Amino acid sequence: MKEFELIRKYFSERGPKRKDVVLGVGDDAALTRVPQDKLLVVATDTMVENTHFFPDASPRSIGHRCLAVNLSDFAAMGAEPAWASVAITLPTSDEKWVEEFSNGLFEVAEYFNVQIIGGDTTQGPLTVTVCLKGFVPENKALIRSGAKSGDWIYVTGSLGDSALTVASKLNKINVKAEHLEQAQRKFNYPVARLAAGQVLRHAATSAIDISDGLIQDLSHILNASNVSAEIDVANLPISQAVLDSLDEDSAIEMALIGGEDYELLFTVPEEQKGYLEQNATAMGVPFTCIGQVRGGDSGICLVKSGQKYPLPNLNGYQHFSSEEN
Template identity: 45%
Template sequence: MNEFALIRQHFAKAIVNDDVALGIGDDCALLIPPSGKHLAVSMDTLVAGTHFPEGMAAKHIATRALATALSDLAAMGAEALWFTLALTLPKADEPWVGEFCESLLHFADTHNCALVGGDITRGPLTVSVQVHGAVTPNTALKRSGAKPDDIIYVTGSLGDGAAALAVLQQKFTVRRSSQDYLQQRFYRPTPRLQEGQLLVGTASAAIDISDGLLADLGHICDASGAGALVNVNRLPMSEHWRSSVSLDKALDWAVSGGDDYELCFTVPREKINTVEEWIRQGRLKATAIGKITANAGIFMVNNGKTLEFDVEGYKHFD
């Protein structure tokens, strides 16, 4: 089966929304941008052996690829609209593509995000996803808005991505229910789209945690010309794995592990009550972990003692 046949048989059946004037099958898709909105666009690439283990099931690669890309839209407070896909395959494996496509389109439908085009070519297994979203002008959550004394929050739990990878690599064992939880967190991370949109107008800055809390909070601090003080005792970690490792390992995974795709965001003091009320109501699962400081640098403290972490997030070319 050549690439055109694969597209016709699997990808051309993608469900499209009313904002797609022309979808898959022509040289370009024709899209209808929401009136009065800014388009938010981001692209992520996943390479076998680097971003997911060799031999990982096609269905899991599909959901991971789209989820990690949608997480960028969540960090900006954007609504997901469309995405395009570039798929590089070692060979035209029709059953593999069928499994990949079925999982991809189902996951896309759950987030109301339509596949509108892309490309298939031959080479080492690589998946590139470009997502398109919409946000009201001058409301997007950016990295550069944090101010001294803003409170730092994170959604969900940290360290799950690193713990999951250790389980997949058979370097770490947990009970079956916890193994299922961690595999789900790795194969199908949750893009915090609803949380990101909820935070528009309240958070002063935001980023998704892909390279680790230390590295990604560092991006907020660099863009905002500020620093941060983080209380590591406040870091939320899942009991699915936390009780099975030492404190040092747990903190290392939570601070530097990456692949959590949670949101790290900052909130001005005068808006803290709003966020805390959302948390009490169950509308937002988030934890306050520290504050933004005027002085540069990120300080991780435990009972007044500053901790040092060697790893500062994944870097492709180090």
Template identity: 40%
Template sequence: MEFSLIDRIRQLTAQHRDDVRLGIGDDAALLVVPPGQELAVAIDTMVAGVHFPVGTAATDVGWKALAVNLSDLAAMGATPAWALLALSMPGADTAFVDGFAQGFAQLAQSYRLALVGGDTTRGALTISVAVHGFVPPGKALMRTGAQAGDAVLVTGTLGDAAAGLQCVQRNHPRDEAQARYLIERLNRPTPRVAAGLALRGHASACIDVSDGLLADLGHICASSHVGADIEAALLPRSSALLDLFDDTTSRDLALSGGDDYELCFTVPAQHVAAVQADLAKLGCGATRIGRVVQGEGVRVRDREGHWLESGHQGWDHFNA
């Protein structure tokens, strides 16, 4: 049964690439890194009940399992190429595998990403995906280059996915357009790959917002040995989020909610307008929300100009 499931995944995710010498079906894949490119590699694991609610549609699980990894490549300014998949399930659920593979393939096809191998086993529903992408030498975006005086920007809107999770947990009516939008943002995040490519040579530092803006911008600050001041009034929030949640709650979700997989990045102040124009053409836009300062950590100022007390800083798997 295991091999028939593997064959189903292979059929549903088939994607031809000339740089794949040998894909699914042997003990290892044989892959060719193009000349003049560095290989960017990332891996993420999703566990049912932790990274997605139990009962989430298999197609959405497949999409998200790949999306969260493509987001890591986006944050590095890398072009996606290959993926490996490790899938654990309580039983040989063909219907789940078909739905999962279809959702995975739907997103993979957008980037001509080839699934080149992996593993299936019996256990709690757990999905690990490793992605590989290409970036020209010296062009990768990293967390280490932010400097005092740089502007802090984010793509898209923040807080939607965390709000979508609350809609699911509270059994919010799914026929309400705002709830549908927020739940879709939770289940099917958009990896900002094109934005990451556009930021090469312009952003001084970059990270994807997976654990919450405060936590992830904090990683940039720690790696770059700087601090950051954020203006809460500038946080980009969707109309759906603002319609269903009050200003304080929506602000807190935008700061700490996580799971949005937008890009947070820093840019020298003189390049902000040009970068915003470039990302506007891509459809995701970019909002300036603060600036890099000397010091350490992230501070947030409210609409009245008062510094907010630091509370929940974002998701931590080992901190209940």
């Protein structure tokens, strides 16, 4: 099957058709309409074989994740997604692969009403880049630089499942079958916290999604906001699978430095805590207070039962990869 037919069959005629798309896949560029009084929001993430997924990863999972990680960036901005461009580099014109990949992609696209408006298909080592576009009302975007001393630090959902999946895959940790299945589901089919992001537009002073790990992503907020933070590791919402598979200190470490959980990390001033609690249902996901923003630029201080707790070693951990919008 020729490339043009492959694209038409699996990408041009599938998924949501939005009224704000004037011209979709098939011309030199796509044309869309941005609502008045809204800003355009743009996020870009690349996934590369052997860096972001294992060579035996299912194409459906790759299709799901490449859109979900961009949607997670949108959640962290309090933004509403609308259109995506999908650039796929494939070693061979493998119709079965494209079909399963597109199934994973469109499951997410349909759920969040995102129209695929274009992209590119090229030959080479397996790589997928998605550029997601959408909107946010003027002055309502959640950015990294708004955290203030005294704000409470929250995280959605639970932490560590994706790192546990990777560690298990690399035979570093034995994980019980029922735990592994749940952890793998979170790694392979992450769900962007878009509803939570919408609620947080009215409550949070800053937000980021946890792609590189709690410590590293919290550092981004602290650096951008010129503040420091105290985190009580006893309050971390560590996933049950991680707690049951590791000793306590190792579980805490995994929750602190494990990436790819795509939960939201955000800061809320004292006077907005009530709003947050009142809108707990609308958040669509549990959330946990894990610490507080402090003044100064002394970085992250960990405590446990009122005692200092050592920072895990991040050396050698920083991906060359990261999410840089």
